Amino acid sequence: MRKNHIKGFALATAAVFGLLACGGSSSSTDTTAAPVTTDAAADYSMLKAAVVYIGVPDDKGWTYQHEQGIVALEAELGIEVKRVENVPEGDEGEAIMEGLAAEGYNLIFATSFGYGAPMARVAAKHPEGCFEWATGAKFLLTKDAGGEYATFGDVPANLGTYFGAAEEARYLSGIAAGAASPTGKLGYVAAFPIPEVIRGINAFTLGAQSVNPDATVQVSWTKTWFGPDTEKESAESLLAAGADVLAMHQDTTATGLAADAKGAKWVGYNSDVAEAAPNAWLTAPTWNWAPYYIQTAKAVAGGTCPTDEYYGSMADGMVTLASFGTSVDADTQALIAEKAAAIIDGSFAPFQGPVTDQDGKEVVAAGAKPELLDLLGMSYFVKGVIGSPKG
């Protein structure tokens, strides 16, 4: 099976000090061992689940995708999940999560990076509950990384994290972009220079270069996740510089609308929103949180809180590719399907070597696949990306 669970200690050591995971404790195995119940008559009456949203469920982006997963969870288990919307990060968010725990909610999902430290504090006060932090990484809660726990072992034991390998779908969307670009000049409207975004840009670039070795990707940083005006300006500046396909790591469709206005093509993100600009639409890397939500809820109902750091993928369905636009021809679709199958069966990985960085230095040797920990802390751009990974 795929190695979805990584032991926290390894992640902490390696990510903090930039080393590879070492020793026997590092090799990843599934330690949750959740007794997943498939019995239709299973009793979920003990389960009180809640989800904390950074935005609103109808944003057609990040929160919308989580909402789809929660709706699926409700349908599968026949339970009702409490939703708390527009929850601020920091103290006020902590008070809200504590309120949930006090009300008896024993499974709480929090869907933003900034909920980590507050959630950990609440988890420590409520050992009876199970707390799940999306996009998080537990080592960030340790003193070395600016958190409040002296060692990794002090992080509350009832806190888990979950995220996924969006880079797999990013790579595939790069193939669609590379094939649709006559000039080989691609643009990327990107939010913040953080590993998650950098990883996506690199995977997209490698995908595009797999069909057009000379393809370049120019990056424009917006320094915002949600800023239609700024995103539009960034998109327009990339188009003015000659890009004929734009990708994005943003929460609005502004990039797509800007591309459409100039007759360029667009690779979206988060949700399948082809209808926003059907002529420009190629495809988009998207999320499917439903399987994780369902399996976690079943585990908690069975008495186990999954507290490993879950890293989903295309293989388990957490990461997917949206529908194709009309500009993606049949040959390209077939090629993407072939690569997707190879990614899923493990015979191919987006960052399979040789990979060289912007300076021409080899960062992944030929034939090798980088460790997950290297992916999670990625801070360099691959060759062909125009711009600085420092923002």
Place this chain on the structure above:
Amino acid sequence: MRIPFRVVFEQRGETPRRLSFLVPLASVFAALFFGALFLLATGYSPIGTYTNMFRDGFASFNGITDTLALSTVLICTGISAAFAFQMNLYNIGGEGQLYLGLIGGAWAGIALGDHLPTLIMVPVVLLCGALAGAAWIFVPAFVRSRLGTSEIVSTLLLTYIAASLIKHVIYTPGSFFRNPNTSFPQGRMVADSASLESFGSSRLYPTFFVALIIAGALYWVVKRTEFGYRINVISDSPRAAHYAGINARRTTVWVMLISGALSGLAGAMLIVGPYGKIEPSIITLGYGYAGIVVAALARNNLGLIIVSGILFSGLRVGGNNLQVTTDTPIHIGVMLQGAILLFALGGEAFRRYHIHVVRTHDASSKKAPA
């Protein structure tokens, strides 16, 4: 058709004392009544909702401590706004000055922390935050006093620049304020000596008492000192102040600098209190803007800021929890906060003017039937 009534606004010479308390109180109740209409229209029980809000905001251990914790910041941004507003200087950029307070406080906490004990370090962090906030308003204050440039525009626009600055110091690799141990954008923790402990299991920090002392001290300054007297004269009549030989320019600059310093202090309180580092999510919380509401609710009366700050914080904490304990949407809580501002400003009219309705007796109204 003519309306046979006329509403007359008659300016009051002096506001009756009872109105000073009645109007803000009535404003809150009017806002609650206004909110009740919406709750009824959308199928929620107003009594149940308000009971819940009160319990979660004031009448539980977590509720009251969270309320006082939030009020620590809002009292500071509230005095910051009120102190300038009372001299008709509209510093609405407290939000940006608060960000600078975070940066200034974090700088002190990181750079000096290892050399000084907590007893000295915490005041130093607070002072640096206040200085940074004052520095951020210096240019608006200077051009306002010399050229009459609108401080409303300049302080507001500087808030956007301050927000960019927060993002810059956190998201730029290698930044002094960023944690050097991880490629994730995290603030760098200040030294242990620059951090206070919260009371017990609560989120309330001793900075709450600093906020109370500051509020009291400024109240005294305005009521009892020569500087306060100058402020009062200038706000009542700039011309009279001029003839009295009061240097309005200098007072303008000082008042604005103090206002900026108070918002900066609010930011630094977050550093020594709950944050311990620069949290970029601060730019989504609007504590500086909330200070304007707190000031309006207290009608810029520095003595009442503590009350309005705690009241408003309680509404926010209680409103936040509405979603948790009931199915009431978050928008109800946000709407109530907006309604309170609206009614507090509207209530000003009743305080400043004697409003009465008089029958119109002019002949034309009788001759022209509908």
